[in-house]
Amino acid sequence: MKVEMKRLSVDWLMEIIHLCIERIVIVDRDGMIVYIDEAYSEFIGVSFDEAVGRSVQDVIENTRMHIVAKTGRKEIEHLQPINESVMIANRYPIFIDGELVGAVGTVMFPDPDNVRHFQNKMNNLMEELNFYKKKAVNELTSKYSFDDLIGNSHSFQAAKTLGKKVAGSDSSVLLTGESGTGKELFAHAIHQSSVRSNYPFVAINCASIPEVLFESELFGYEDGAFTGAKKGGKEGLFKVANRGTVFLDEIGDMPLSMQSKLLRALQEKEVQPVGGPKTLPIDLRIIAATNRDLMKMVEEGTFRQDLFYRLNVINIEIPALRKRKEDIEAISNNLLQKLERKFYRKGTSFSPEVVEKLKEHQWPGNVRELENVLERAINVLDGTTIQLEHLPLYIRDQELKSNELKESPDNETPPKNLSQTPVQPLKETIAQAEKKAIAHALEVVGGDKLAAAKLLGIGKTSFYNKCKVYGLSGS
Template identity: 70%
Template sequence: MGCFGMKLPYEWLEEIISLSIERIVVVNHEGIIVYIDSGYCEFLGMSYEEAIGRPAQDVIMNTRMHIVAKTGKKELEDLQPINGSVMIANRYPIVINGELVGALGTVMFPDPDNLRHFKNKMNNLMEELNFYKNKAINELKSKYTFEDLVGKSPLFAAAKRMGEKVAGSDSSILITGESGTGKELFAHAIHHSSMRSHFPFVPVNCASIPESLFESEFFGYDEGAFTGAVKGGKEGFFKVADKGTIFLDEIGEMPLSMQSKLLRALQEKEIQPVGGQKAIPVDVRIIAATNRDLIQMVEDGSFRQDLYYRLNVINIELPPLRKRKEDIELIAKSLLHKLERKFYRNGTAISPEAIEKLAAHKWPGNVRELENVLERAINVVDGSEIQVSHLPLYIADQEVKRGDQDSNDSIAHKSSAAVVELLKDTIEKAEKKAILHALHVTDGNKLEAAKLLGIGKTKFYDKCKVFGI
């Protein structure tokens, strides 16, 4: 005790150290063990006498005590495998009177309780790490919220309410609807307002994954699973999406063989990486989407019925745009606002007549088609208001029907106010028709067409541009 200059009796120190959950070793400047506690000796399977006075490297596997005794730099929470157990090691230089005289090492024993505690801590750390890693990968975040889903029509509002209601549950959701109705947007919004929002949102386009890669893409593979496998293996979508959401887009395009493998993973709630020894439990929420009629596909035998039921726990059906015409103006304005940012515009408006034309169209491509039409319009508009003439002919040319059963009252009302068309619109329409006819006659030859119409080629080209021909 005297040599350490301590005031406590040596036996006290021994007892204190043995009560602590850490085991302790002390080396001198040369890395020779000058103290080691009895619990540590027991773990190493040697007596105190056998350990003392020997270089640390000869006694403790993977030790760095001799290094810390030389560098004077502490090393904290290092993972150190000793005799088949991974220990948590801390190494501190010992400086007495300003002089580096040796090092103190502590290791935590893999006592079941400690280990569990530490494992939890490690798991949390890993989770946190993954969380930030995933946060950094923008792709894995949901990009839209329910606020981004524009629309007040009853059908759409009902779908939105449903989405909001079920976001908090873990049940699978199947979003159906025609192309461009906003299925992907919905999936983002659901994930965003779920408890899983801090974990990844992993969109997977089922149509674009070759059958041969299905398993490695979805379940990942272990290092060396096959030639060409990336070192360190690869995490599959399920692993990447752990605790988050997988969005299985275009699920109707998935071949039957893949459907079986997917179903198995969903049922077992675990995956087997290619070349992996053991199954890994996964915790993901599934949102699937399709514009196909899955019920019909189940009847045809091209979609597994059991998978259908597993995915279709909650169904959200998105209405086509033609069934929510009252939303068209709202959506158009919101899309214009979005497009303005893209094209560095400001204050672009859209005329009531143009809105009327938009409302009369059937929109087979739904909101995506509307977005394209408006992008084109914003490119050709000269002033700040989009007019009918800035719309593509197939939209500009259609009759605005009164009492169209699909259109809602407010639009119908506006239509009746415009029973008499402006002369300028009538003339434009006639001009367009004449140009199209001339082009038809000349098989698309513009110079010929201009000649037939008796106008100059510059004027002809100008008009074509305005009418979007």
């Protein structure tokens, strides 16, 4: 049904024109002014009555309204000097029933103060835009090089040398090793030494993306693809990383349903946004990392064999910290320098006893655990030398526990007083041991529940439930 538009009165139209930020002038086919709004006429120093009926060239300096009224061609965003100000002018021809009858012109900034206000506003917007642009570029840039990978042990140097060799290749790399060994640092370093270093480095944690969002996050989606989709759609992370490197961390946690789609994207070198009618080409290098045994997962059917071989072209195994204890002192000194900058300290050092104690520890959380231990130490430090008392209790006590084990080997008779220890129900004993293990894991990883769950080899949901039962908190 056709709805007739209500005709607006002259009073309405005049008030609307008055409220507009743009100033308006209207000329007929011959360039004679038929209307000019009050603010515009005041700005150029003439009254409405003096302007109407006169040639626009005689009233407005540097005008081109008469030309547009003759040619019928619009002119957009022209700079027009008027009264020692520079205006932004737009000029449009007016056609009635297909006949050119005149032109309407609008100008912005009728006075220099408004020009300055607009310039200041634009400058602020440009500064804000540049800030976020720079931030976005930094976030998509590799932050570490091979010089940042500290360690002279044979096993670590072998991994580092292999990384340097394959950096110039486009082959997929699979980084394996325990949690906290520095797999992401290796990925950054490989990208920075590659021919793709001038293009984005996009890190994706496969364990942190909900399964239902995996495809849309990696491949993007079109406008209206699903309920809650961002208007205009969204570019996927694979497209953002085009010509660069994608780092798929915790690849072992990728849902099985998504693995086949990832495999296709890598094989065909194209992605199809969710709800999109066509595929988009991509040019990427893939670096994946995991602390899980992917071969075992393949055998169990929880990881696709064809994807495993696609990713495992070059395997670099990062050794655990306990297997390169000769590197602990150098790593600790490097981490200490970083923490000094964070906590505004200078001249901090380790006592010889602390260095030995750090070398004795087994470091189940690897370099990540070491960094957490040192951060705790520098937080409680009064002077400039980190002493044994500044270390967490579980590291200080390890020598005592070690001596107890030496004094009571498995083949010896237990101490006599052991028989006097009350016997608890097995269920309570197991619960106490479980609580202690969880508390220890949380301390090792600085309260990160997800990392602690992986360290203990149990599922996230199960771990969270146990923390709730035992009243343990974390981040």
